Amino acid sequence: MKNLTIKPVAAMAFALVLLGTGHAQTTPAAQPQLTPEHFAQLDRDGSGGISRAEYEQFMRESFQKLDTDGNKRLSQTEASTVLTPEQFAAVDKNKDGQIALDEFLDHVMRDFDRYDYDKDGVLQP
Ligand SMILES: [Ca+2]
């Protein structure tokens, strides 16, 4: 086992910002730190782990919060609090300059799978 780092969860940048604890405005590329408090907010049912469903639900809500004009797409401006231009380009698969919900979920759920080391569908603290 080499990977002993405690969850450098990239997508958690979204979470931290939307939980109001991040400082992504000034340091969007900074490695987010998932504290027990953040974890507890994502773990809706208090099971001690973050399931795919809990994660997806949170990310859907996050998307809606970021989408300030409600057009179901994130512009660079709307996403600027959580994504660097490079990250935005990576999520914007079809390169139309907007992040649609499916592009967003595709990206964050891939992160979920990446950090779910034991592949049991749940992120443990
Ligand atoms: Ca849970």
Ligand SMILES: [Ca+2]
């Ligand atoms: Ca929008």
Ligand SMILES: [Ca+2]
């Ligand atoms: Ca797009």
